[in-house]
Amino acid sequence: MGIGLGILALALVSFLAFEWGYRRRPGNDFELTAGTWKIITDDPSHYVAVGDVALVNRTARREILIPELKAEVTLLSKGSLDGITQQIRVTPRHVDAPARPDGYWFSYIVKQKPTHAEITLDLRGENLTDLQSAWIQAHCITYGPEGRIPKTRHIVLPLKFPTVEESSRWRTTAVAEVLPIRTHLLTQIDQPVEVVKRYVLPHAQPGDVVTIGETPVALMQGRFRHPTDVRPGWVAKRICWFFLPTSSLATACGMQSLVDVVGPWRVLSAFVLGALAKKLFNQPGMFYEFAGEQARLIDDVTGTLPPYDQFIVLGPENPQQVVDQIQRETGLAAAIVDVNDLKAVKILAASPDVSPALLEQALVTNPAGNADEQTPVVLIRPTA
DSSP: OHHHHHHHHHHHHHHHHHHHHHHHOOOSOEEEOOOEEEEEEEETTEEEEEEEEEEEEOSTTOOEEEEEEEEEEEEEESSOOTTOEEEEEEEEOBTTBOOOTTOOOOOEEEOSSOEEEEEEEEEEOSOOTTEEEEEEEEEEEEEETTEEEEEEEEEEEEOOOOOGGGSOOOEEOSSEEEEEEOOOOOOTTOOHHHHIIIIITTTOOTTOEEEEEHHHHHHHTTOEEOGGGOOOOHHHHHHGGGSOTTSTTSSHHHHHHHHHHHOHHHHHHHHHHHHHHHHHHOOTTHHHHHHOTHHHHOBOTTSSSTTGGGSEEOOOSSHHHHHHHHHHHHOOEEEEEEEOTTSOEEEEEEOTTOOHHHHHHHHTTOOOBSSTTOBOEEEEEEOO
16 A cells, blocks of 8 residues: 555656646747848838848747748828828748748748748838838747747837937926937837937037936837737736726736736735735835836836837836946936826936936926827936
């Protein structure tokens, strides 16, 4: 009897170890990158953009098949889209298999070395000048250890680029002159330092400080997720009910985005400790302290301008590295900030020589705009 129980216990432990190992395997760990894009034609009546996207298999020791890859586009404009025709094509660019002349996407095995595809967007119409951006959705089917799983890469392309002269006028505060700077719709194909070089340096002089909103930086880093790509788990579905409806953590997908960043145990323990702090010590808001900075920075859908109003936007990653790079390559002191209309200024990262008091007083009226004004960058010129 003792031997039989021992064998049964060993079998149970082996099964649990096997199941634990299986659950930890990523399976179909595949990424379709946003790629690099070039504007081939940019006329008032004809626009062509071409993107080179990579198909990357990150599944260790396994091949992933891609039997389908197609794309669709949604145009955003200040005017009507009547009379505008759109065509979007996906062409394989494999080094070992040429594209078919009929445009058919043939099933392809992606091994450990990435392969590529070309996405071409072709727009025609009598007047394309009102177009603002193109939201491209590249849909692919992955076929591998986890079965047949669809995945989507969302790519936002700006179609309208303001001139340097289109920035708003300087505004006077008690400690500085402030210039909100207009940019194009910032996307994951942009780099913060290049945005500063293009739009800020023509206005800047020594001693100025450039600030960028935390949401635009996160968007440039590609830190946004469509709710269809989020799978709410047990923790997210239950804890989200306890947050105010206006909170970005009040939905299962919003809360799951936090869980995916910091882990379910941290979110669960932050919820329990936060509830105890509020009940026993009359200290509300401690959940955000225990859960970490990302808990305050997540913006759920409707949190920013179209088409990003359809996405969950996380907080930026390594903000100090971003401001350090800006100062190193442009000579301007920089800061990444989170400012709202309630006169709250949160500094996520800043150059060493930047005064937090200066930033708070200069930005307290929230001069930046991430909506239709599209001025996510602010140049501060101290006067004191």
